[in-house]
Amino acid sequence: MDQPTLCLSLLRDLLDHSDQLSRESDNSLLELLRTLESVSRLASLMALTVAAEADRRGVPSQHSCSSLGVFLRRLLRLSPGESAERARMARALTESIDESTGTRYPPVLPATATALRTGELDLGHVRVIARTLAALPLTLPDQVRRDAEAFLTEQASQLDPHQLTAVARTLRTRLDQDGTLREEQDAVEQRELHITRDRRGRTRIRGVLDAEAGAALQTAIHTLASPGPAADGRTDPRGPARRRADALLGLAHHALDGGGLTSGVGERPHLSVTIGFTQLRDVAGTGTLERGDPITAQSVRRIACDAQVIPAVLNATGEPLDIGRASPTxxxxxxxxxxxxxxxxxxxxxxxxxxxxxxxxxxxxxxxxxxxxxxxxxxxxxxxxxxxxxxxxxxxxxxxxxxxxxxxxxxxxxxxxxxxxxxxxxxxxxx
Ligand SMILES: [Zn+2]
Ligand SMILES: [Zn+2]
Structure with missing residues (x-):
C-alpha cells in the first residue's frame, strides 16, 4: 500500500474506534487535537505540492482545463474561489522550473514554505502572507520583501489568521505609504449605507465604512451606548446591541434638535489617534486608530487639524509627550x-x-x-x-x-x- 493510502486507512481506523476517546485523559485529548491539526496542515501542504507537480507536467491542459484552478475545481469539486486560491498558493509555495532551459526558481514565499513544513502554520496564515506580499509595491527591494515575509511567518506562529491580518495591515502601511493612502481613499469612495424598510415597517441598516469613519462612528456610538444609571438599584436591562441602537437614535435626535454635532456646543466626541511627533511633523510613517487600525501620517494630519481628535503625540522613545492638548481647540x-x-x-x-x-x-x-x-x-x-x-x-x-x-x-x-x-x-x- 502506498503511504498516503496507508495514512488514510490509519485515520479511518482511528475514527472507527472513536468510542474509546471517552477513556482518554483531558491532556491526551488536547495532544490528539494538536497532532491531528498538524496532520491536516501537512496533508494540505502535500496536496499543494502534488498540484504544483501536476501543473508543471501540463496535466491540467491534457484534461482540457485552461488552468490549474479549473483543473482542481473539477477534480476535487471545489468552489471557484477556493480552487483559484489553492492554485495560487501551490505556485507560491513550490519551486518552479523553466522547462525550456531547465532553470529552477525558488518558491515565491520561501520562508512560509519552510514554516509550513513544521505544521505550525495553517493555509489561512499563508493566504494572509501571500496577499500582503502581493500587494506590496514592485519597487520594494528584494531584501525588504524577504524580511517582510520572514516577519509575517514568525508572527503567524503565534497569531491566528485574523490577528495576523491586523499585523500584516500595519506592516503594509509602513512599507507602502502611497498604496495605503490610495487604499484609504478608495475605502472612502466605497463608503455606503443602505436604509431599507422590511415588511413589518422596521428599518434595516447595512453599510460599509472606511477605518477612520468607522472609528468616528464607533466612538460616537460608544459614548452614548454605556449602560444607564441604575436608578432603582437595578442594572440597565438593555443588552449591548440594544444600547448601540438607542445610541444611534440618540445621535440622530441630537443632530435634528439642532445640537449640531460639530457646532462646538459642549464636549464634542473625540477620536483617538496615536502617532509619533516626528512622523506627524514630517508626514512619514503611520499612526494608530483607537481600535488598532493603522492610518497614514497624512490622514492623521487632516483629522488632527481640527479639535475633534486627541493626538497622543509620542516622543522619540515612544513615550506620550503630550496627550489631549497638542491639538489646539x-x-x-x-x-x-x-x-x-x-x-x-x-x-x-x-x-x-x-x-x-x-x-x-x-x-x-x-x-x-x-x-x-x-x-x-x-x-x-x-x-x-x-x-x-x-x-x-x-x-x-x-x-x-x-x-x-x-x-x-x-x-x-x-x-x-x-x-x-x-x-x-x-x-x-x-x-
Ligand atoms: Zn465643501
Ligand atoms: Zn486641515
Whole structure:
C-alpha cells in the first residue's frame, strides 16, 4: 500500500474506534487535537505540492482545463474561489522550473514554505502572507520583501489568521505609504449605507465604512451606548446591541434638535489617534486608530487639524509627550467668526453649512501655525480631504479663502473662490 493510502486507512481506523476517546485523559485529548491539526496542515501542504507537480507536467491542459484552478475545481469539486486560491498558493509555495532551459526558481514565499513544513502554520496564515506580499509595491527591494515575509511567518506562529491580518495591515502601511493612502481613499469612495424598510415597517441598516469613519462612528456610538444609571438599584436591562441602537437614535435626535454635532456646543466626541511627533511633523510613517487600525501620517494630519481628535503625540522613545492638548481647540468665538466669514465650507462650489465643517489650519499647528482667523478656513469633510490629500492649496487673501487647484486640475493653477454673499449682493439691485 502506498503511504498516503496507508495514512488514510490509519485515520479511518482511528475514527472507527472513536468510542474509546471517552477513556482518554483531558491532556491526551488536547495532544490528539494538536497532532491531528498538524496532520491536516501537512496533508494540505502535500496536496499543494502534488498540484504544483501536476501543473508543471501540463496535466491540467491534457484534461482540457485552461488552468490549474479549473483543473482542481473539477477534480476535487471545489468552489471557484477556493480552487483559484489553492492554485495560487501551490505556485507560491513550490519551486518552479523553466522547462525550456531547465532553470529552477525558488518558491515565491520561501520562508512560509519552510514554516509550513513544521505544521505550525495553517493555509489561512499563508493566504494572509501571500496577499500582503502581493500587494506590496514592485519597487520594494528584494531584501525588504524577504524580511517582510520572514516577519509575517514568525508572527503567524503565534497569531491566528485574523490577528495576523491586523499585523500584516500595519506592516503594509509602513512599507507602502502611497498604496495605503490610495487604499484609504478608495475605502472612502466605497463608503455606503443602505436604509431599507422590511415588511413589518422596521428599518434595516447595512453599510460599509472606511477605518477612520468607522472609528468616528464607533466612538460616537460608544459614548452614548454605556449602560444607564441604575436608578432603582437595578442594572440597565438593555443588552449591548440594544444600547448601540438607542445610541444611534440618540445621535440622530441630537443632530435634528439642532445640537449640531460639530457646532462646538459642549464636549464634542473625540477620536483617538496615536502617532509619533516626528512622523506627524514630517508626514512619514503611520499612526494608530483607537481600535488598532493603522492610518497614514497624512490622514492623521487632516483629522488632527481640527479639535475633534486627541493626538497622543509620542516622543522619540515612544513615550506620550503630550496627550489631549497638542491639538489646539478652536475656541467657540473664533469658530463663530469663521462661520460668519466663510458662511460654511469655503471650497469653490460647496454649500455645506458651518455645522458640517472642520476648521482647517492653513499652516498646520504641528508646523507652528496658530489657531487664529487668518490661519483657519472652514471646510466640509470631503473638501478637507481635497486640501490635505489632493494637492489643493488654501490661502486667505483680503479676508477671503482662496483655493489654488493642483496642476492636474488646472495647469495654470488659477486661484478659485467660493461665491459668497458679497458676490451675489450686486444682483440685489437688479431684482
Ligand atoms: Zn486641515
Ligand atoms: Zn465643501
Amino acid at each position: 478652536v475656541p467657540e468665538p473664533i469658530r463663530r467668526a469663521l462661520a460668519v466669514r466663510d458662511g460654511g465650507c469655503a471650497f469653490p462650489g460647496c454649500d455645506r453649512s458651518p455645522s458640517w465643517c472642520n476648521a482647517h489650519h492653513i499652516r498646520h499647528w504641528v508646523e507652528g501655525g496658530d489657531t487664529a482667523l487668518r490661519n483657519l478656513v472652514l471646510l466640509c469633510g470631503p473638501h478637507h480631504r481635497a486640501v490635505h490629500h489632493d494637492g489643493w492649496q488654501v490661502r486667505v487673501v483680503h479676508g477671503r479663502a482662496e483655493f489654488v487647484p493642483p496642476r492636474w486640475v488646472d495647469p495654470t493653477r488659477r486661484p478659485r473662490r467660493n461665491a459668497g454673499p458679497h458676490d451675489f449682493s450686486r444682483f440685489d439691485a437688479a431684482s
